[in-house]
Amino acid sequence: MTEVLRRYGPVLTGVILLAVALWLALLVVLPQVMMVDFSFRPSLPPSRLGGPEDVYTVRNYATLWTNQIHLAIFLKTIWASALVTATTLAVCYPxxxxxxxxxxxxxxxxxxxxxxxxxxxNELLxxxxxxxxxxFNGPLNVLLVALGIFDEPQxxxxxxxxxxxGMVYVYIxxxxxxxxxxxxxxxxxQIEAARDLGAGWIRIHWRVVLPHAKPGIAVGCIMTFMLAAGSYAVPALLGGPQSRWFxxxxxxxxxxxxxxxxxxxxxxxxxVLCIGFILAALRLFRVGLADIAK
Structure with a gap:
């Protein structure tokens, strides 16, 4: 903050802080507050809003645990998003x-x-x-059949x-x-020193590179998981009734x-799931917000 004040002066710094505060309040905080308020109220026609039935309730949240189909989709979204994150990390690290x-x-x-x-x-394209x-008749099936991997298109x-x-590619x-x-x-x-001391490539990456890259791994995993869990276009286009996303x-x-x-x-x-994943990732990689901000 001191550096910002020195560079821009008190007036411009105040304008910047006000703009950021308004942006957070109108586009982040207020929509979330409205969503929480909606979530604790029953679905009523306009004529009955504000009446005796318009009270706070947890019935909407209980629906997820009583609807076995939706609960299964929710759990599937969690493990599938985690799998997307792990696969993307494995592809992107090298x-x-x-x-x-x-x-x-x-x-x-x-x-x-x-x-x-x-x-x-565009992501849709x-x-x-x-x-x-x-x-079914796309280039990948044609190639796999031509190579003899499949007898017929799959x-x-x-x-x-x-x-x-599709998600691994979109969020890579x-x-x-x-x-x-x-x-x-x-x-x-540091890599050269580890190599001179006789460490192989696997040990170098495990003991030198990965510990240094923990903040980057945490940021990448958090962003990929949140985008995958909140994706709509990819599962809607590439999925089907048996692969519905939450x-x-x-x-x-x-x-x-x-x-x-x-x-x-x-x-x-x-x-709440995404926030929980963020906290778990920070704890797993033993990094703080200050490390990620770097």
């Missing part, structure tokens, strides 16, 4: 390490550009691209596998760049069932 510690300074801008350019396209790739859409593959940058930023600050001399249930409550109170309760449960 890429981030190569960019941060192996790639030359001349090639690095081109490699990063190659990663970023596909994501200039990128998801539709995977819809075409995974289609249905790759409509299940959890297609949704997970949210894992790559936090990892890259963390690993890039590692002094290469966000699709929330959407149905709001826009098809017309029960905003029940939808708000489900949305708040999902929000």
């Amino acid at each position: 890429v981030a390490f190569y960019l941060a510690q192996v790639a030359s300074k001349r090639r690095l801008p081109l490699l990063i550009l190659m990663l970023v350019v596909p994501f200039w396209i 990128r998801t539709f691209a995977w819809y075409i790739i995974l289609a 249905r790759l859409l409509g299940g959890d596998a297609g949704v997970i593959v 940058l949210f894992m790559v760049f936090p990892l890259y930023n963390a690993i890039e600050s590692l002094d290469r001399n 966000t699709e249930v929330i959407y149905n409550w709001f826009f098809e069932g017309g029960n905003w109170n029940q939808g708000a309760a489900y949305a708040f449960i999902l929000l």
Whole structure:
């Protein structure tokens, strides 16, 4: 704060703080407060609002535990989002390490550009691209049949596998760049010293690189999990009736069932889940908010 005051002066600093406070109040705090208020009220017609039936209740929250189908979808969303996060971490870690510690300074801008350019396209279009790739007569099935892996085309859409593959691709940058930023600050001399002392690559990564990259891993896992758990477009396009996501249930409550109170309760449960994952990730990787902010 002292540095901000020195750089911008008291007037401009006050304007910036006021703008941030208004942004947080109007776009973050107020919508969440309204959602919580909706979630604890019954769904009533306008003529009965404010009447004796319009009281706070936990009935909307209890619906999730009594509806076995919705509970199963909720639990499936948790483990599938965790699987998306773990798969994205496994795919992105070698890429981030190569960019941060192996790639030359001349090639690095081109490699990063190659990663970023596909994501200039809208998320829906990128998801539709995977819809075409995974289609029954799509290029992936044609390739697998041509290589003799499958005797006939397989249905790759409509299940959890297609949704997970699509999510890993859609959210890959949210894992790559936090990892890259963390690993890039590692002094290469530490890697060379570990190698000179006889450590193999697995031990170097386990004892040197991974401990240094913990803040980046935590940020990447948090962002990927939250985006995966809150995704609607990817499961709606690549999934099917057997691979419904919890966000699709929330959407149905709001826009098809017309029960905003029940939808708000489900949305708040999902929000609590994401907050719980953030706290668990911070504790698991033993990092604080200050470490992540770096």
